[in-house]
Amino acid sequence: MHKKVEILPLEGRMGDGIHFAMDYLTEQTQLLNGEIDDITITAKIRMSLSLVLVIQGQTVVATALRENCKSIVQFNKYTKLPEAITFTENASWPLAMPVFKMDYAHQEYEAKFGKEPRAYGVQTMRYDVDDKGHIRGLYTQILEQGENGMVMKEGPERFWPADLVLLSIGFEGTEPTVPNAFNIKTDRNRIVADDTNYQTNNEKVFAAGDARRGQSLVVWAIKEGRGVAKAVDQYLASKVCV
Template sequence: MGKATGFMEFERQTANERDPVERIHDWKEYSAPFSDEVAKTQGARCMDCGTPFCHIGMDIDGATSGCPIYNLIPEWNDLVYKGKWREALERLMKTNNFPEFTGRVCPAPCEGSCTVAINDPAVTIKNIEQKIIDKGFEEGWIEPRVPERRTGKKVAIVGSGPAGLAAADQLNQVGHQVTVYERADRAGGLLTYGIPNMKLDKDVVERRVQLLREEGIEFVLNTEVGKDISAEEIKAKHDSVILCTGAQKHRDLPIEGREGKGVRFAMDYLTKSTKKVLDDSVEVEEELDAKGKDVIVIGGGDTGADCIATALRQGANSIAQFGKHPQLPIKRSDENQWPAYPQVFSLEYAHKEAKENFGEDIRQYSIQTKKFVTDENGKLKELHTVEMKKTRDENGMFVFEEIPGTEKVWPAQLVLIAIGFEGTEQPVLEAFNVKTERNRVDAEYGDFRTNVEHVFAAGDSRRGQSLIVWAINEGREVAYHVDQYLMGETALPSVANM
């Protein structure tokens, strides 16, 4: 695919990022899409590798390798290289309901398993994907696809994140009447309120939601199931229900001083901050405003990076990010060989911005927070840490040990806990009386049925915190099984049949 010798002739190029010093003064997306010509050149780098690992969609050593929705990557790379944009869009949409989301916020495990990446920089798959879908919207090729017939079956979906939206899209296209219930005031789930605007512009999310509305999907917003409407009423109105509530039960840090004012969960901070960006009249409590404060983010993942970028734009006085693990190596270790996801050091968009703003990398590695300290009014004023050493015990298991003499006190008026999620919030699950296991809905992948008749579950609520591509995978798969359940057969695609 692509040009036979393209990977030898052309160097990898990524999307043009706006200057980090300039972009922290606004909330616009930090990068610009490829031009047509650059996309063609980058598509030419896709080699005729025989067995493409870019879409294997599997877990290796606990991390995703390849594309879980099995995007036809070599095919649309070749079509882009040849300038066949509309055909490339058609191939892309066969497997991905929302390329405009994945092209912006997916960590691109496909690139980690790209065959070119064995010896050279990977093909720029993610940026090409975004270019294809953006061009599709610009050219007017993407129009509402209103089903020609309706089956008379009604499906309710609880939660409007990527899994819920993907399931809704698939089921609507085969003629079922789909209603999506969302407790927030906007649809999109974490796409809307969990990811900052500079990473995923909310107009992009609303454009897709509006398209789904025009295709016949109904969105019921500001409606919390179990509070504003009962589970029994939803089940009575619909032939089937799909729970796509996500995994938003925060993992806490229960140490001394945790109750101090100024110690907050990262997702609460990001949600309130995004609401303020979208509507300046929204009142945000002073405790969640980073302006003029010393901010510390505990947790080294994407959510932590988004907190950094947000705090920078709010005018934080200083920012530090704590990670429990040592700094990753520059190159793959012997234990992390292709096609596994590359566990290597990188500078995310937020880290680049912070480095330009403060003159150094703000990340602190192998560090553990011991306690929070507040003033006489209960407001956070500092936190205490100690450095850690990662070793193996007599059984070969990794353990962390404190290093004596490395204690340190950090000034802080805002601490954001971003150490992941424990699973799904329980109220909705209790309302439907579905069984859970380890804070997740007990529903087997490849079947998705819960213990309650007519009720299915998919996405992070079933599998736990994961990637947007896994959410879309589960949304598409549960739609396949629900359609088969309702009709006795289905024309929807399934990865099991690929």
């Protein structure tokens, strides 16, 4: 339900060869399951440039590697995380501050190409397409950490050649079908639900994970999934007449 992808209206965005990473991964899964006979999006024998957040990108990187692509660059608008930090008593999982790590896909890429695929502090400015409308690459600007978040650094744009761009830059929010059907309150495209029992304004409907809190790490999905299961069980138990 929480899959309404975010679209940035950049120059050249509708060029051929620019796709959502979710569409790419969905086709790959359908092909493996025998649901389709062929795919329309492939990184095979291509230079694949994947525009993704670090927390989302490793599946795209791993899949493109399986297709034997020529190269991958995984963009991250944030600066590189520290190698280690000093944890405090109140910083246990999943609240702990993130640190730099090499996930399995990044390790595989480094083993094959001799370097990790991620580029940090990068903001896409526009896409470059040829006369036939196919992607040739894109232009980026450097981002750096400012007092109130990431700010663009002055300087020339950098051109990155690419013949495939896979976008995974977030979600706009929850699709309205279910909230509208059950008259559930929403706020900024998120379902409004209690932080403790995950119950919405409709007592029979519960919400958790990205649909409630917005795009987040999978550890939060696990935590809230367990929490909402317990809450639903308690609700049903309270309604059972013995």
